[in-house]
Amino acid sequence: VSAGVLIGLGIAFSSFSLVLAAFGRIVSPAQRSLAFGIGTASGSLGQFIFAPLGNGLIATVGWQQTLIFFAGLITIIPLMAIALKGKASNQSTSPEVSNQTLKSAISEAFGTRGFILLTFGFFVCGFHVAFITVHLPPYIADLGLDPSWGAIALALIGLCNIVGSLASGYIGGRWSKPIFLSCIYLARSVVIALFLVLPASPLTVLLFSGAMGLLWLSTVPPTSGLVAVMFGPRYMATLFGFVFLAHQIGSFLGVWLGGKLYDETGSYDMIWYVSIALGIFAAAVHWPIEEKPVPRLANVPAE
Template identity: 35%
Template sequence: MEINSSNATIIDDTIRELSLKERLLKSQLMSCIAGSIILCCSFGIRQTVGVFLIPITKSTGWDRSTFSIAAGLFQLFWGFSQPFVVYFAERKWGFGKCICVSCAIYAAGLFLLYGSGQSAGLFIFAYAIVVGTAAGGNSFPVILASIGRRFPQKSKQQAVAFGLVSSFGSFGQVIFLPIARVMVVEIDWRMSFVVLGAIVALTIPLSYFLQTIPPIPALPPTVVDQTELLDDKVPDTDMDEKKTTDLEKNQKDDFSAPDIKTALKEAFSSPIFIMISLGFSVCGFHVSFLATHLPAYLQDQGIDPSLAAWTMSILGAGSMIGSIATGYITNYVSPRLCLTVLYLARAILFVIFIFIPVSLTTVMVFSCLFGFLWLSTVPLTTKFIGDVFGHRYLGTLTSISFVGHQIGAFLGAYVGGVIFDKTHSYMSLWYTSLALAVFAVVANFFAGEEPVNMRRRGLEP
């Protein structure tokens, strides 16, 4: 279609009328960049906890159970704060303000750790309660829910964005693990927390690009060229009827609950949501156990401390690739099947790692392969919940499932320390991780994936 000079002028005027502020707030690119950097710093720093275990316990004389209770409670406060933060983000303050405040409190908690050297209580308060609670406001559910509003719902672009942004949490793990190890050696663990807090504080301005905007609805099957709206010809009746039909179908495709109360009722009464959350809790156990205790376990096995830190970085590097790949794969394979295969692969790797003698080679191979599965559950679980329950309250529902993830994370961090202090071995934890991986395979495979209550709303699945 040719556009005359008058129509072209109208388009140019419309573009100019959109202020710079509005363009920035609605920018898909800027939101992805901001979310990626915040996740990179916040998640990368919290994954360094294992690097600090032996230096802190040696410096203070605490046993590993004391350190592990702080690491475990951190996971709980992180998990339980998420639904409340997302509620305020979706219903009260908006995503930008919640992320801004959370980053500020997160940094303050890390600063507070500087003075906790001789007080286990202060260390637990600063790390578990202050930093853990703040972590709920700059983590995956909040960041991804904000970014997801800038893409057409249930679109390929949204799925890829979820995977790409999630991968930067893993990238943070890649860069901050070796950095933390060097800082612990060069400037002591107390000053290391101060530097890490300053890095988090620098991310606060990025929350501007993650402010709440109305979500973009799903695209209809046929997208009509917008320039046709400026055409001064008589509207085509057949085309108008087709556009109306497409819009009606698009509205039917939105099977989200009409309000938050209904969304919560559907989720808690749905076996699918329960199965998703149980499987996600297994992921929390695995990630927290490895992040907290793998470096110490490897040092106990005679692996150099610097190399032990690098194994966690390798896990993060593999996770970057895995998160991006799974975000893309879910456009063609259901997230339920992807999660089933993912946990099956974890089970196989645990079997191999348990029964093959520990060496630098086996550790590096394990880290490379397990890295692909490390955080790949995040975009998969987010899309799984969105496909079943809709996207209107996706942030709230994913944050609730994340509570299950963090309960598992608490057990992985805390129980690992307790069992080591009693048995001086982590072997029973490796067997537990294997059993839980098998459980997650079963939970996800039998979860089902049909959108909830579509028939009750007069829709066909």
């Protein structure tokens, strides 16, 4: 109940869908992509800082006291969130925006081809991220390398993700988001393929982790940015929440299918090939997405 349900709910209610939607309401359209990149990178920086801090505290004061310490830190977050409270200054008051209901917003989104394609693409992101997080360390051990390289690989992915998220926010604000997303997913497939064909060594693990880290959550700023461009910021939290749900479904399948195929074949090769194919699929589905508002907002000034 505590570790599974309550912490799971807490993570869900403080995830990208809510935080980035709040950012989208208080910054101008030109600043959104970079703001989304900063928000994504901040989450990665927190993971990079607090994971070793947590381990250190557990070793010195125990896990119970560590959880109490982190609970105290979390109480600061609502105070920081006050800065995001209230109606955004860039919120449109046009009837096309203010009169729309949540139900019609959801119906409009699922009736938009680009939104469906974006959801399929983010499913692949979740598949890649969760599979690699859970199964990369044992895969590295299967290669005959010291198991410590698995921990080093995940730490390097997290560190490089900070750079990748910031760069993604900057690039997404200046170039086509759909094409940029296609390039990210295609690059993931290339990086995975090279990792499989190159001789296993600490160097190849580091190169793979660094490259994958740059591509890790670099999908989040342009994905969330496309939701804001197409539908505006008013219901962005809900609509991006549906996209993020597909990400989490992909995460589940990445972890489960990775273990299932390994149990049946005794190797991770098959799931790596599936990951490459899914990356190519995601690159293909993002390419035709149109980065423009839905017809309802076509004549409404950018929010």
